[in-house]
């Protein structure tokens with residue numbers, strides 16, 4: 001079975017749960033006291049997708065404003081971007097819209113964009129209506145899903161949806177050369193979680 005390496009970056013405001021989503025996906029673990037990402041962290045996970053194996057090379061970026069200038073390093077060359085907001089924080093949805101704009105202007109042309117409304121276990125204090133977020137995602141032809149890293153809701157599904165959106169390989173040998181390039185990423189400035 002052909003293995004494809006797919007670079008995926010997570011973007012979004014600080015504290016929305018990017019690292020927690022990655023930890024849940026890669027290690028099926030949730031840490032209530034997870035510390036903020038400094039720079040970015042890198043993890044991988046391989047999942048079956050049709051006749052292929054998709055090896056996700058996941059770059060979890062820091063949401064803190066002072067790290068925003070580093071983001072292009074992580075979304076450049078990405079097959080997909082997961083932009084995360086916190087359903088209980090309206091501000092995080094505005095930040096998401098800014099990331100969408102930035103990706104549109106400076107991101108790879110064919111990047112798959114997935115919008116994840118995280119912390120859906122906190123629906124009783126929701127500030128972002130699901131309908132509004134879904135309509136926004138539809139308007140930019142993005143994947144939309146609400147997740148809970150805490151309760152392991154829809155995290156696998158998020159990455160499955162991304163997998164499905166990646167067109168199957170026509171020439172696996174060409175891809176394996178590309179994959180080599182994709183693995184040669186700059187070292188993260190800090191690695192944490194999982």
Ligand SMILES: Nc1nc2c(ncn2[C@@H]2O[C@H](COP(=O)(O)OP(=O)(O)OP(=O)(O)O)[C@@H](O)[C@H]2O)c(=O)[nH]1
Pocket residue numbers: 012013014015016017018019020021031032033034035036037038061062063064118119120121122147148149150151
């Ligand atoms: N209730 C709930 N809390 C969550 C969920 N996901 C993350 N959290 C909590 O939200 C806080 C921030 O989570 P992180 O995963 O560090 O968020 P982040 O987006 O990576 O933050 P930065 O690294 O600063 O960009 C932590 O206290 C997590 O435990 C969730 O699905 N539900």
